[in-house]
Amino acid sequence: LINLICDILNGDEREVRFHPNQxxxxxxxxxxxxxxxxxxxxxxxxxxxxxxQDRIYxxxxxxxxxxxxxxxRDGKEVSVAEYFR
Structure with missing residues (x-):
């Protein structure tokens, strides 16, 4: 998915502006x-x-x-980032 995002953002540009590591x-x-x-x-x-568990979204x-x-979650507000840490 990250590579696809880079391809979309870079478009037809010869100069790569977005790299997966970024x-x-x-x-x-x-x-x-x-x-x-x-x-x-x-x-x-x-x-x-x-x-x-394999899932498709x-x-x-x-x-x-x-x-x-x-x-x-459990009566507390948590961010998605916190949940997946």
């Missing part, structure tokens, strides 16, 4: 980059293995960073 969990993309990614990634299927949208997206 796109880490704390990387924030500019709105214009997200506008390029959203239509290209919408509907892409992602295969994951977590806790010995379909990308619906790109909303926010894992640090800023929060949910309630």
């Amino acid at each position: 796109l880490r969990s704390n990387t924030q993309l500019q709105p214009e980059h997200l506008n390029l990614l959203i239509p290209e990634l919408k509907g892409v299927c992602i295969h994951t293995t977590h806790r010995n 379909r990308i619906k949208n790109i909303l926010s960073t894992a640090v800023s997206m929060k949910f309630e």
